[in-house]
Amino acid sequence: MATNTPILNQAANFLANLEYEKLPVDVTESAKRAILDYIGVSIPGSQQPVAQNLFAWAEKRNWGKTATVIGRKIKMAPENAALINAASGHALDFDDTSWSTIGHPTTVIFPAILSLAEEYNCTGKQTLLAYIAGLEVAHKIADLMMPEASENGWHTTGIFYTLGTAAAACQLLQLAKEQSALCMALALSKSSGIRSNFGTQAKPYHAGMSAKAGLEAVSLTLSGINSSPTALEDEDGFIQCYASSELAKIVKNMAKPVLFGSPWDITHRGYAFKKYPNCSGNHPACDAILEWLNKNPTPIEDIASIHCGVSLLGPKELVCDQPKTPTEARFSIQFSLACALTYGKITLSEFTDEIILSPHIQELMSRITMGVDQDLARLGFIGTAPVKIWITKVSGEEIYLENNLAHGNPEKPFSDNEFNAKFLSCCHELITREQAELLLKDIYQLDKVKDIKKITNQLCF
Amino acid sequence: MATNTPILNQAANFLANLEYEKLPVDVTESAKRAILDYIGVSIPGSQQPVAQNLFAWAEKRNWGKTATVIGRKIKMAPENAALINAASGHALDFDDTSWSTIGHPTTVIFPAILSLAEEYNCTGKQTLLAYIAGLEVAHKIADLMMPEASENGWHTTGIFYTLGTAAAACQLLQLAKEQSALCMALALSKSSGIRSNFGTQAKPYHAGMSAKAGLEAVSLTLSGINSSPTALEDEDGFIQCYASSELAKIVKNMAKPVLFGSPWDITHRGYAFKKYPNCSGNHPACDAILEWLNKNPTPIEDIASIHCGVSLLGPKELVCDQPKTPTEARFSIQFSLACALTYGKITLSEFTDEIILSPHIQELMSRITMGVDQDLARLGFIGTAPVKIWITKVSGEEIYLENNLAHGNPEKPFSDNEFNAKFLSCCHELITREQAELLLKDIYQLDKVKDIKKITNQLCF
Structure with missing residues (x-):
């Protein structure tokens, strides 16, 4: 392929030539686990306020009955079901993270494709292939624009997965190459989501908005709304607007085509899965303390204090010292460790007002401190959240723990037992x-x- | 008001305190003329392919019957009617332009408010006030971010009028201040549209998308989806993402509040209206040649050649030397002047395949040239499109014309007769x-x- 082929045309060629039987087994198996993880977290997510609110909104705006709304007995139009199911998957901030986008791929692309697959009576294989296709397109294009797009302030889930959803839908519907390129170009004009709306229902809404927008880009294109297949790398295009004009120029002049599918992002860079339903900045500390407790069962009354040394991202993410609500508790290393010490686990069951507000937990949290560690600060704003923990016992004994990487990251993958346990829980x-x-x-x-x-x-339940 | 009040809260206060009776008469009269102009251009626009395509798309996705679709006998849900009517108003690129955004305000905000007003049985006065309110909020916020937002590559119509529509809807529905601020904050997460999709149906679709997104921001907020009222100026907010982090910091530290309504943008900076249904880059040349012809009726066979000297924006906008279609003809100074010379007017009636492809027009266009003029180049990318015209007659006589500003600009406003003539035509x-x-x-x-x-x-017709 000539390297001057517009990238969306290259992506459209990739989509047109995909065959399930030619996918590497590790790709399909990894995709199944990401889907398992998404469906698992979307089930409790479907009962969260954001999902209830979007359901009420969509009920008034519904125009079809072909797509399942997770956790509801009512079927909806695919675009509305995708909106709700995507927000459900992100409502608890318990879903997967791509290291290519620092965003959340499966909660956008999969529910959108699931809705379409249901409408078109697709097989599981077709659904899986389309999901894998959309992931790959979104991530290879994100690779061209990261970390700039994230540094600029965008919610990468919102901006990259509108494109990924459109690409997945084009593959599922087996559109002609020219039309796929136009669908993706229109998706670029429908991408948004700013990070300053984080900490509110807008965050999971962005996932739903993106899933809906990706499907709408396809249906609008099929209705005749056209666009420009060079809208990715051209002047005033997606790369320029969301990353920078310098990057857009570099991409436009690239000497080699974009290598969609070689290697596959899902196995090459992989996704991080969450073991605990709280901000990932807590996870290395949670792993370390639970592992230590497991080997050294310790009564709480023996512990005088705990101090966590974190990297620069710590105080940006873990902003709640003395949380009062489940939402705040998800951003609190104090709650995470108090929960681990008290219950020996950190699962959805512990994120209740009753537990968080209990005098015992509130008192225990006051003995736990967090501060930037000078060594870890030198690593910059590192997303993996390395931690150093000093536990001081009442006896005066001091215990030191450290952990550079949470379980569930690509380098420390979940076992099938862990995927299953999370799902069942x-x-x-x-x-x-x-x-x-x-x-x-x-x-x-x-x-x-x-x-x-x-x-x-x-x-449907 | 303390200057540390978030700007969206300032805007919400402005919206809550507005009263029609306190508006200056020149503001309400100017707004009526902008609405007249919008309704005029949306009528033929409603028959354009983009409006037909969006109508077909929305018919399958409709969930209500309260709002008029211009040029159709079927009523639709307000959000869908707003989508179609906004795209209709922009379909011919014949609608007004704001100098605060270099974008198209009325074709987004007015149809959205018209749909809501119809649903809620509002008066004309309420509709007019809400439209004025939305304009003012969008333009005072755009003032903080321009020209950077445009230079970054955004379609300013798409990004500023989602906010403007949400603001107008909050005013019409008389929402509480806190809720208005949240509606506007959610609108910021729903703003998009890249300029590289220009030259396709995506451009008028952006106007429709923006109108629909603004109304959706309001209905979503009323359904309980919350957001952050500091999402405009905060880190990773709207100003940072769409303009720059430097500007976001400046705005966050501003010593004075934003002066909504003092002065009013619609009368202070004003809007440019189009006399001809083609790219505004043609307009000064069209004015000059029609005025000259009017005073000096000249048979076409007497004209040997015409050369237009333009500013740097000329070759960027007027890209079609020998157009073959109405869409191309709108971006052709050759067609514009050939049309003026032949018909003595440039109206919708002349933008037909038959006229554009006629051997007479095609031959006449080949005698008309355009090039950047060195003096005009020094003015930079000036949006007003100043022109110098040299007409050479067969007799050898040379005539020189120049025009720095088209009729319809705030400094050379339309008379009521001209507004009326455009509307009737x-x-x-x-x-x-x-x-x-x-x-x-x-x-x-x-x-x-x-x-x-x-x-x-x-x-409805």
């Missing part, structure tokens, strides 16, 4: 253990599912 | 002269209209 209060295990089994065999409704039917 | 093929004159009269008396349906009923 997410489902726990909403469906029976038997239902959850059946769903789990079907997702692991997604490529064997002849009709995607076999999956979606299990999500 | 826009309506000409679609409604009767009698109907057009009644509509015109009612728009001039918009503040006296007791039910906005008196206007909208005239737009």
Whole structure:
């Protein structure tokens, strides 16, 4: 392919030539686990206020009945179901993270494709292939623009996965190459989301907005609204607006084509999965303390104080010293460690007003401090959140723990048992253990599912 | 008001305190003329492919019947009617331009407010006030970010009028101040549109997308989706993402509040209206040649050649030397002048395939040249498109014309007769002269209209 082929045309060629049977097994297996993780977290997420609010909004604006809304018995139009299901998956901030975007891929692309797949009676294999296609397009294009796009202030989930959703939908619907390129170009004009709206329902809404916008870019293009296939790298295009004009020029003059699928981002860079339902900045500390407690069972009354040394990102992310609500508790290393010390686990069950406000937990949190560690500060704003922990016992004994990387990162991947345990714990209060295990089994065999409704039917409850 | 009040809270205070009776008369009269101009151009625009395509798209996605779609007999949900009517107003690139945004205000804000006003049985006065409110908020905030936002590559119509529409809707619905600020903050996360998609249906679609997004920001907020009222000037906020972090810091540290309504942008800086249905870069040349022809009727066969000296923006905007289609002809100074010489006018009637492809026009265009003039180049990328024209007659006689500013700009405003003539000429093929004159009269008396349906009923045809 000539390197002067516009990148969206290159992406459209990639989409047109994809075949499930030619995908590496590690790619399809990794994708299934990301889908498993998404479906797991979207189940409790579907009961969160943001999902309830979007459901109420969409009920008034509904125009179809073909797509399942997770955790509801009412079907909706695909674009509305995608909106709600995407926000549900991000509502607890418990979903996967791509290191290519520092954003959340599966909670946008998968629910959008699931809705379309249900409408078009697709197989599990078709659904899985489209999801993998959209991921890959979004991430190879994000690679050209990161970290600038994130540094500029964008919510990368909002800006890259509108494109990823459009690409996935083009693949699922098997559009002609020219039309796929135009769908993706229109998606570029529909990408938004600013990070200053974080800490509110707008954050998970951005995931839903992006899923809906990606599907709308496709339906609008199919209705005849055209656009420019060079809108990615051209002057005044997506790269210039969201990253910089310097980057846009470099990309426009690249001597080699974009290598979609070689290697595959999902296995090459991989995704981080969350073991705990709180800000990922807590995770290395949570791993370290739970591992230590496991080996050294210690009564709380033996602990005088705990100090956590964190990197520069610590005080930016973990902003709640004495949280009073579940939302605040997710951004509190004090709550995370108090919870670990008290319950020996950090799961959805502990994020309740009752537990957070209990005098015992509030008192315990006051003995836990956090501060930037000078050594870790030298690493800059490192997203992996390395931590050093000093535990001082009442006896005067001091214990030192450290952890550079949380379990669930690509370098320390979840085992299948861990994926399963997270999934079952997410489902726990909403469906029976038997239902959850059946769903789990079907997702692991997604490529064997002849009709995607076999999956979606299990999500209406 | 303390200057540390977030700007969206300042805007919300402004909206809450507005009263029609306290508006200066020149503001309300100017707003009526902008609305007249919008309704005029949206009437033929409603028959353009982009409006037809969006209508077909929205028909499948419709969920209400309260809002008029201009030029159609079917009513739709307000958000869908706003989408189509906004794109209709911009479809011919014949609508007003704000010098505060270099974008198109009325075609986004007015149709959105018209749809809501119809749903809520509002008066003409309420509709007019809400439109004025939204304009003012969008333009005072754009003032903080221009020209950077435009230079970065954004379609300013898409990014500033999502906010303007949300502000106008908050005023119309008389929301509490806190809720208005949140609606506007969510609108900031829904703003998009890149200029590299220009020259396609995406451009008028951006106007529609923006109108719909502004209304959705309001309905989503009313459904409980919250956001951050400091999302405009805060770190990673709207100003940082769409302009620059330097500007965001300056705005955050401003020593004085934003002066909404003092003075009013619509009368202080004013809007440019288009006399001809083509790119505004043609307009000074069109004015000059028509004025000269009027005073010096000249047979075409007497003209050997015409050369237009333009500023640096000329070759960027007027890219079609020998157009073959109406869309191309709108970006051709050759067609504009050939049309003027042949027909003595440049109206919608001349933008037909038949006229553009006629051997006579094609031959005449080949005698007309355009080039950057060294003196005009020194003015930079000046949006007013100054021109120098050299007409060489077959006799050898040379005539020199120049024009620095088109008629319809704030400094050379349309007379009421010109507003009326443009309106009637826009309506000409679609409604009767009698109907057009009644509509015109009612728009001039918009503040006296007791039910906005008196206007909208005239737009269903």
